[in-house]
Amino acid sequence: MSESDFTPRDSFGSRFGIIAAAAGSAVGLGNIWRFPYVVGENGGGAFLLVYLIFIIAIGLPVMLSEFTIGRKAQRNAIGSFRKLSPGTPWYFVGMMGVAAAFLILSFYSAVAGWTLEYVFKSVTNAFAGTDETGLNLMFGTFIAGTWRPLFWQLIFMVLTAWIVAAGIKKGIEKYTKVLMPVLVLMIIILCIRSVTLPGAGEGLAFLFRPDFSALSADAFLSALGQAFFSLSLGMGTLITYGSYIGKKENLPGTVVQVSAADTIIALMAGIAIFPAVFAFGIDPGEGPGLVFITLPNIFLQMPGGYYFALIFFVLLAIAALTSSISVLEVVVAYFVEELRLTRKMATVFAAVMITVLGVFCTLSFGIMSDVSIFGMDFFNLMEFTASDLLLPLGGFFIVMFVGWYLGSASSRKEISNEGAYKLAYFPIFMFLVRFVAPVAIALVFIYGLGLLRL
Numbered sequence: 001m002s003e004s005d006f007t008p009r010d011s012f013g014s015r016f017g018i019i020a021a022a023a024g025s026a027v028g029l030g031n032i033w034r035f036p037y038v039v040g041e042n043g044g045g046a047f048l049l050v051y052l053i054f055i056i057a058i059g060l061p062v063m064l065s066e067f068t069i070g071r072k073a074q075r076n077a078i079g080s081f082r083k084l085s086p087g088t089p090w091y092f093v094g095m096m097g098v099a100a101a102f103l104i105l106s107f108y109s110a111v112a113g114w115t116l117e118y119v120f121k122s123v124t125n126a127f128a129g130t131d132e133t134g135l136n137l138m139f140g141t142f143i144a145g146t147w148r149p150l151f152w153q154l155i156f157m158v159l160t161a162w163i164v165a166a167g168i169k170k171g172i173e174k175y176t177k178v179l180m181p182v183l184v185l186m187i188i189i190l191c192i193r194s195v196t197l198p199g200a201g202e203g204l205a206f207l208f209r210p211d212f213s214a215l216s217a218d219a220f221l222s223a224l225g226q227a228f229f230s231l232s233l234g235m236g237t238l239i240t241y242g243s244y245i246g247k248k249e250n251l252p253g254t255v256v257q258v259s260a261a262d263t264i265i266a267l268m269a270g271i272a273i274f275p276a277v278f279a280f281g282i283d284p285g286e287g288p289g290l291v292f293i294t295l296p297n298i299f300l301q302m303p304g305g306y307y308f309a310l311i312f313f314v315l316l317a318i319a320a321l322t323s324s325i326s327v328l329e330v331v332v333a334y335f336v337e338e339l340r341l342t343r344k345m346a347t348v349f350a351a352v353m354i355t356v357l358g359v360f361c362t363l364s365f366g367i368m369s370d371v372s373i374f375g376m377d378f379f380n381l382m383e384f385t386a387s388d389l390l391l392p393l394g395g396f397f398i399v400m401f402v403g404w405y406l407g408s409a410s411s412r413k414e415i416s417n418e419g420a421y422k423l424a425y426f427p428i429f430m431f432l433v434r435f436v437a438p439v440a441i442a443l444v445f446i447y448g449l450g451l452l453r454l
C-alpha cells in the first residue's frame, strides 16, 4: 500500500458542487463559440438531431465510463489505470490524457484570452461606430498582434491557476458553484432578447426544423467530434473529477444531469445566436468568427446592445474559465499524486509549462504565422493533435477498458454503489461501451486521419 492511501484526498463537498464542477467543465467555448458555428456550417436542424443521438448513444456511456474509472480508483488519470490494472500498459491511456491536457489548454487559453479582450472592448464601448468591415479588421488586427493577446492569455492562465491551486472544495467547487448559476442566468437573458427580435422565427426554424438534404457524411463525423469536445470526454478530465465524487453519489444520475445541462446550454447558445443572425441577415455558416465578428455587429444594431455585448462576452469568459480549470486539474492531480509535489508547486509548474506552449499558439496568428509544422501552424497543430488524435483515441480506450478489461461485474459494482441501485438498464450500458461506442469512435478516428473517405 502506498503512502497516498493514508493521506486524506480532497473531494467535492456537495451534490450541487459535483454537478456545478462537472457541468462547468463541459460547458465552455465548445458550447457557445464552437457549437453555433458548427451547426451553422452543417445546415442546422438535421445536424442537431444527429448530434443529440450521439450524445445519448456515445456521450453518456463514455462519460459514465470515465466517472466509473475515477471513482473506483480514487486517483488521477494515470494513477487510476495503474491502480485498476497494475502491471499492464493501460496507463498509457492516462498519459495520453495528460499530454492532451497540455495541448488543449495551450490553444484553449489563446481563445479564452480573446474573450477577455472582448469583455474589455465591450466595457469600453469599442464596437460603437463601426460596421461589419470594421469589426472584421478589429478582430484580425487584435489576434495578429503580439503583446495584447499574450497579455490576456497570461491573465486567463493566472485566473485558472489561482482557482486550481486552492484545491477541489475551496477552489474548483467554490467558484463553479457561483459562476455556473451566473452563466445560466446570463444565457437566459440573451435567449429572451434574441427570440423577441422581429424575424426570430426564421432562426429558430433553422435550428429546429430538420432538413435532411443538408446532411452530408461529413456532418456525422463533425457531430461526434463536437459531442466529445463539448462533454469534455476522452482525456481523463472526468476520470479526475470522478475521483473526487463520494461513494454514495449516484453516478448515472450525475451523468444524465451533466449531459443534459451541457446540451441545454448549447441549445440555448443556438437559440440566442441564430434568431439574431437571421434577423440581421447574416450567413449562419460564417465559421469561427461567428461570435467575435458577427455578434458585435448584431449588438451594434440592437437597442441596449452595449449591455447585451457585455453580458455575452462575460458569459463566454466564465464558460471558458470553468472548463480550463478542469483541464489544468488533470495535470495538477497527476503532479501531486505521482510526482509528490505540493498542490501550489504542481499548479505553478503546470501552468507555466502550458503558458509557454500557449505563447506559440497565440503568436501563430501573428509573428509566427509563417512557421509551419506538418503543414499546420502551431495553433492548428495543437488543436489537431489533441482533438482529432488524442481525444478519440483516449475515448476509444476508455470504453474498451470499462467494457472489456473491468468487465460487467466490476463496473456494475462501482456504478450501482455496491448494489444499492438496481440498474435495470445496465445491459444496455454494457452493449454501448463494448460495441456501439468503440465502433463509432473508431470510424471518426479513421476518418479524421483521412484513411477513409465516405
Ligand code: TRP
Residues within 6 Å of the ligand: 025, 026, 027, 028, 029, 030, 031, 104, 228, 229, 230, 231, 232, 233, 234, 235, 237, 323, 324, 326, 327, 391
Ligand atoms: N468541454 C469544454 C468546452 O466545451 C472544453 C473541455 C474541458 C474539454 N475539458 C475538456 C474538451 C476535456 C476535451 C477534453 O469548451
